Amino acid sequence: MRIRADRSVCIGSGNCVLVAADLFDQDEDAVVVLLTDTPSAAQEDAAREAVNRCPSGALSVVED
Numbered sequence: 001m002r003i004r005a006d007r008s009v010c011i012g013s014g015n016c017v018l019v020a021a022d023l024f025d026q027d028e029d030a031v032v033v034l035l036t037d038t039p040s041a042a043q044e045d046a047a048r049e050a051v052n053r054c055p056s057g058a059l060s061v062v063e064d
């Protein structure tokens with residue numbers, strides 16, 4: 001799996017960080033920062049949940 005984060009679409013809600021703080025952070029403008037685009041197997045469910053909870057559609061995952 002690969003995670004993609006479109007910073008130009010992010011509205012800074014922070015949901016992704018609440019769901020998976022080991023995958024996502026936010027910069028000083030609250031825009032998402034992807035900490036890794038290749039989650040471990042144990043992180044994959046959280047990555048999918050973050051995509052589902054992102055209100056702007058900035059996040060997506062690409063399955064291998």
Ligand code: SF4
Pocket residue numbers: 005009010011012013014015016017024026030031032053054055056057058059
């Ligand atoms: S959940 Fe979506 S809109 Fe909110 S900070 Fe994360 S990427 Fe941005």
